[in-house]
Structure formats: structure tokens, C-alpha cells
Amino acid sequence: MRFKPGLRFAICTALVAITWAIFGQTRGHEFVNYDDLLYVVENQHVRAGLNWHGIVWALTHVHSQNWHPVTSMSHMLDCQFFGLRSGAHHLVNVLFHSAGAVLLFLVLEQMTGGPSGTGTIWSSAFVAAIFAVHPLRVESVAWIAERKDVLSGVFFMLTLIAYVRYTRKPTPARYVTMSILFACGLMSKPMLVTLPIILLLLDYWPLKRFERSTITRLVVDKVPLFALSIASCVATLLAQNFALGSTELLPLKWRITNAIVTYFDYIRQMFWPVGLIPFYIHPEDRLPIWRLLVAAIVLVAVTGVAFARRRKNPYISSGWFWYIVMLVPVVGIVQVGLQGRADRYTYLPEIGLCIALVWLIGDLTKSWQQRQIFLGAAAALVLGSLSILSWKQTRHWHDSETLWSYTLTITPESDVAHAGLAGILLVRGQTNAAIEHYERALSRRDGNVAAHYGLAIALASERKVDAAIGHFQKALSIQPDNIQVSNYLGALFASKGELSSAITAWRQTLAFDPDNATATSQLAWVLATASDAKFRDGQEAIVLAQRVIRSDGENPIVLRTLAAALAESNRFTEAAETAERGERIAEASGDSDMAENLQRCAELFRHCEPLHSTQVSH
Numbered sequence: 001m002r003f004k005p006g007l008r009f010a011i012c013t014a015l016v017a018i019t020w021a022i023f024g025q026t027r028g029h030e031f032v033n034y035d036d037l038l039y040v041v042e043n044q045h046v047r048a049g050l051n052w053h054g055i056v057w058a059l060t061h062v063h064s065q066n067w068h069p070v071t072s073m074s075h076m077l078d079c080q081f082f083g084l085r086s087g088a089h090h091l092v093n094v095l096f097h098s099a100g101a102v103l104l105f106l107v108l109e110q111m112t113g114g115p116s117g118t119g120t121i122w123s124s125a126f127v128a129a130i131f132a133v134h135p136l137r138v139e140s141v142a143w144i145a146e147r148k149d150v151l152s153g154v155f156f157m158l159t160l161i162a163y164v165r166y167t168r169k170p171t172p173a174r175y176v177t178m179s180i181l182f183a184c185g186l187m188s189k190p191m192l193v194t195l196p197i198i199l200l201l202l203d204y205w206p207l208k209r210f211e212r213s214t215i216t217r218l219v220v221d222k223v224p225l226f227a228l229s230i231a232s233c234v235a236t237l238l239a240q241n242f243a244l245g246s247t248e249l250l251p252l253k254w255r256i257t258n259a260i261v262t263y264f265d266y267i268r269q270m271f272w273p274v275g276l277i278p279f280y281i282h283p284e285d286r287l288p289i290w291r292l293l294v295a296a297i298v299l300v301a302v303t304g305v306a307f308a309r310r311r312k313n314p315y316i317s318s319g320w321f322w323y324i325v326m327l328v329p330v331v332g333i334v335q336v337g338l339q340g341r342a343d344r345y346t347y348l349p350e351i352g353l354c355i356a357l358v359w360l361i362g363d364l365t366k367s368w369q370q371r372q373i374f375l376g377a378a379a380a381l382v383l384g385s386l387s388i389l390s391w392k393q394t395r396h397w398h399d400s401e402t403l404w405s406y407t408l409t410i411t412p413e414s415d416v417a418h419a420g421l422a423g424i425l426l427v428r429g430q431t432n433a434a435i436e437h438y439e440r441a442l443s444r445r446d447g448n449v450a451a452h453y454g455l456a457i458a459l460a461s462e463r464k465v466d467a468a469i470g471h472f473q474k475a476l477s478i479q480p481d482n483i484q485v486s487n488y489l490g491a492l493f494a495s496k497g498e499l500s501s502a503i504t505a506w507r508q509t510l511a512f513d514p515d516n517a518t519a520t521s522q523l524a525w526v527l528a529t530a531s532d533a534k535f536r537d538g539q540e541a542i543v544l545a546q547r548v549i550r551s552d553g554e555n556p557i558v559l560r561t562l563a564a565a566l567a568e569s570n571r572f573t574e575a576a577e578t579a580e581r582g583e584r585i586a587e588a589s590g591d592s593d594m595a596e597n598l599q600r601c602a603e604l605f606r607h608c609e610p611l612h613s614t615q616v617s618h
Contacts, residue, residue, distance in 0.1 A: 559581055
């Protein structure tokens with residue numbers, strides 16, 4: 001029998017409804033101090049909204065140790081429409097996730113439905129529903145910084161749909177469409193690099209193209225897609241150069257053993273999704289041998305079954321190797337960061353496991369009486385249980401304090417949680433308590449950049465400048481492209497009069513972000529006003545100050561810097577006029593102190609005297 005289009009529409013509506021019922025609560029959630037600040041709140045390019053300058057920046061710069069321009073532009077678009085209203089940013093994540101669930105249902109139903117297109121509609125619907133509501137999805141949906149997961153998921157599904165259309169009627173236009181969607185997915189999150197292999201698995205089952213073609217032809221057909229994957233791998237390795245776990249911190253042996261256990265742990269969490277947290281501590285060399293043996297035995301056994309049943313039950317092979325292959329980039333052999341595993345990494349890989357399991361259950365229950373009633377009741381029970389768990393798990397992501405307090409109840413020694421909680425205490429002015437948590441975090445793991453960074457800020461607020469500088473330098477040695485650290489470090493060196501070190505720190509910022517307004521302004525001020533002539537360079541200071549004006553517009557501080565730079569270059573008339581312009585802007589904004597300061601500067605320049613000082617401009 002052929003199902004009416006209305007049934008498909010009803011299923012799609014139900015998928016959207018259940019997704020929003022669980023994750024719609026995030027409209028009241030806040031940004032969390034776990035990458036949300038780096039990705040959105042503190043990123044001047046993203047906050048400025050979507051414009052040509054931002055698009056060029058996204059395409060040509062690394063963002064938070066990743067090159068994912070499409071994701072960056074999606075955050076810009078959010079800021080364009082919603083500003084920094086966190087609830088709206090969250091709901092965009094929910095929108096993409098619900099779209100991904102619907103698209104997954106549609107592509108599975110198209111691929112597996114047979115001639116009528118309806119034979120496995122309920123199996124496809126159930127897989128899509130599990131994808132939509134499973135607690136392992138919470139991190140990807142409820143965390144604004146993980147926009148790259150839900151966005152790449154949409155492009156992944158669209159690429160699969162485009163591929164199915166191409167296999168039914170191969171045309172250049174359809175291939176190009178598929179390639180563009182795949183490229184957009186890679187520029188959302190490079191984890192999609194394994195997608196060409198997934199397409200080969202789908203060629204085996206359910207598309208059954210191996211029966212009509214050779215494997216060589218099928219591989220050759222995907223060469224352009226493999227080329228895109230290789231290009232994305234190169235870009236990612238370059239972007240994550242400083243995020244990659246070094247062999248000193250995590251030797252290859254530790255990474256391999258953790259990868260084996262991680263494959264097993266993700267399966268365990270799929271069936272028993274409790275105790276989920278945002279950061280799992282890497283076991284390093286502390287893995288019990290029994291855990292490694294159990295994981296290895298299970299993986300080998302399932303792989304053996306998948307191979308042995310490849311003809312009788314081909315969906316087991318396709319689903320199992322979908323899971324294995326898609327996790328390869330993030331399973332930790334090439335270590336990025338120092339986590340042991342992460343819920344977000346299961347976002348697309350576990351679809352394969354779900355497909356294999358659902359189709360296997362369908363085959364095993366074919367002869368059962370009252371099969372539909374039994375399976376329907378079981379499906380309702382499973383989806384209901386998972387939905388409740390996901391709804392509760394999503395609540396933990398309400399705000400930073402809730403997230404880290406919950407995490408510490410699960411893993412009391414989590415250095416990431418201690419550092420996150422310390423950041424909240426520091427903002428509240430509870431400096432001593434913050435320092436205690438930062439030190440506890442570092443006692444657990446001295447590679448924690450956030451803890452060094454936060455502790456440095458806390459120490460600086462207590463006027464312990466030398467100790468603060470030490471922690472900033474340690475953070476920068478671990479993560480050289482952390483521009484927040486290098487900017488703070490430059491300011492502290494400048495406050496001590498160590499201008500050479502300050503200039504070096506700001507130039508390090510500009511090496512990674514040439515348009516960084518803070519570093520550009522501070523460097524321009526020092527080059528224009530340093531009391532020691534060996535540090536002054538009026539011409540470069542002019543260029544830098546004008547660059548800030550072009551990107552951020554005129555304000556009294558940058559106009560004072562430009563005026564000082566013009567004076568240092570003996571252009572005193574222009575310097576006085578620039579200072580007067582800044583004075584008028586300061587007066588109009590009610591900043592009488594700055595207006596008075598600029599008035600004195602203008603008077604100095606009218607007497608053909610430069611402005612020399614060691615004070616940082618702001």
C-alpha cells in the first residue's frame with residue numbers, strides 16, 4: 001500500500017514538535033563561560049553582525065582554533081537579528097536540529113523504502129526520532145558554541161538527499177549541487193571529512209549500487225568529494241596546530257587505548273545515557289586493563305558479526321562502519337584538546353548504530369504476532385524515557401553556575417568545571433574563592449589554559465602583577481594563538497614599563513588576528529608616545545590608528561592615539577585638529593575627563609610638542 005503524503009507530513013510535524021518540546025526551554029538559557037564567550041560574546045567580528053568585512057574575516061581567519069566560516073557567519077547572522085539575546089541564539093540551534101531530524105527521516109525513507117517509497121517509513125521515523133531526542137544530543141543543541149554540530153548536520157542530511165537524487169539520475173548539475181552542500185558542511189564543521197566513505201557504505205546498502213557497478217567506479221565517482229575532504233583536513237590541521245594534543249602531553253599509546261575504550265563508551269552511553277557532562281577527563285595511563293579488554297572484545301566481535309552477516313543483513317555492516325568511520329577524526333588518535341571524549345562527537349556517528357539496530361529488530365520480529373502493537377508500545381516507551389532524560393539534561397545547561405555545579409557532582413575533580421566555576425566567582429568579586437578553584441584546577445592538570453588565564457586575571461586584580469604575568473605566559477606557551485591572553489599580557493608589561501615585552505605580546509596577537517582593535521590601539525599608542533625613543537615609530541602608529549578607525553569608527557581614545565602619532569611624525573597641525581575632533585566627540589558623549597585630556601593634547605600640539613608617555617591608552 002502507498003502511504004499518503006499526509007503521513008509523511010504528520011511524521012515531520014511530530015519530529016519538530018518533540019524536538020521543540022525538549023529543547024524549547026533553552027529560550028530562557030544564558031551564554032555559558034565555555035567557549036560561548038569566544039565564539040560570540042567577546043568576538044568583535046561576530047558581534048558586528050553579517051557584513052562583507054565579517055564574511056572576509058570568516059573566510060580568511062581561524063576562529064577559536066577552527067576554520068569554519070559558515071558557522072562563524074551563522075553566528076554573525078544571529079547577532080545581526082538578535083544582538084546578544086542568548087535565548088534567540090539558542091533557539092536557532094533548536095531550529096537547525098529539528099530541521100536535521102526531519103531531513104534524516106526523509107532521506108532514510110527515500111533510500112530504504114523500495115519501489116513504493118513507503119516500505120520502511122516507520123523504521124525511518126523511529127531512527128530520526130531517536131536522533132532528535134537522545135540525551136547525547138543535548139550538548140550539541142543546548143550549547144551555543146556547538147552551532148557547528150547542528151549546522152553541519154543539516155548540510156550532511158542535505159548532501160545525502162542530493163546524493164540519492166544523483167544516483168537516480170546522474171547529471172553534472174546534481175553532482176555540483178551535492179558538492180556545494182558538502183563543501184558548506186565541511187565549512188560548518190570539518191568532522192564531515194569522512195562523508196565520501198559514508199556514501200560508499202550507502203552504495204552497499206541501502207542503495208545497492210554495488211550490484212550494478214564496480215567498487216572502482218564508485219570510488220572514482222567520488223574523487224572530487226575526496227578532494228574536498230583532503231582540503232578540509234589540511235585547513236583543519238593548520239587551524240588546530242596549537243590545539244592538537246602533543247605527544248608529550250598525550251603519548252600515542254595513551255591515545256590509542258583511549259580511542260578503543262571511547263568507541264565502547266559511546267555505545268554504552270547510547271543505551272544508558274546518564275551522568276553526561278561537558279568535559280570527560282582523559283584517562284591518560286590510568287585505564288584499567290579490564291576496561292580495555294572488554295572494549296576491544298566487543299568491537300572485534302561486532303565487526304566480525306557485521307562482516308559475516310554482510311549479505312544476509314547488510315544494514316549491520318553499513319550502520320556499524322558508519323559509526324566506526326565517522327568517529328575516526330574525533331576519537332582521539334589525532335588529539336585535539338585534552339578531553340577523553342565528548343557527547344557532541346556522537347551527533348552524526350551514532351545514526352549508523354541506530355539504523356543497524358532498528359533494521360535488525362525489524363527483521364527479528366517479522367514473524368511475531370501482534371508485532372505492530374508490541375513494537376509501537378516499545379518505541380513509545382523508549383522515546384518517552386529518552387525525552388524525559390534529555391529534558392532534564394538540557395536544564396543543566398541553563399547558565400554557567402548550573403552547568404559547572406552539576407558537573408562537579410558527577411566528577412568532583414574536573415579541572416574544567418573548577419575553572420568554569422572560578423570564572424563566575426571572579427565576575428562576582430569573590431576573588432579569593434575564585435583563586436582557590438583556579439589553583440585546584442591547575443593541581444589536577446597544568447595544561448588548563450582557561451585556569452591559567454583566569455588565575456592571572458584574579459592575581460592582577462590583587463595587584464600581584466609578576467605572578468599574573470607568569471600565568472599568562474604559561475597559558476600562551478600552551479595556546480600561542482589565544483589573543484585574549486596576549487592582549488592582557490601586553491597591558492601588564494606596559495603597566496610595568498617593560499615596553500619591549502608589551503610590544504612583543506601585542507604583535508603576537510596581530511600575527512593571529514591582524515584586525516584586533518585592542519592590540520592595534522595599544523601598540524599604536526606605545527609607538528606614538530613611548531618615552532624611550534627606540535620604541536617610537538610615528539608612521540607605523542598612524543597606519544595602525546587609521547586601521548582601527550576604518551574598522552570601528554572614530555572615538556575619543558583612538559583619535560587621541562592618531563593625534564599623538566601625527567605629532568610624533570611632526571604633523572602638528574593635523575595632530576591638533578584630530579585632537580580637537582576627539583574633544584568634540586567626548587563632550588557630546590558627556591565624557592568630560594577625556595574632553596579635558598584631549599584639550600590639553602591639542603594645546604601641546606599647537607606648540608609643536610609631541611606627547612610622550614608610558615601609560616597605556618585605555
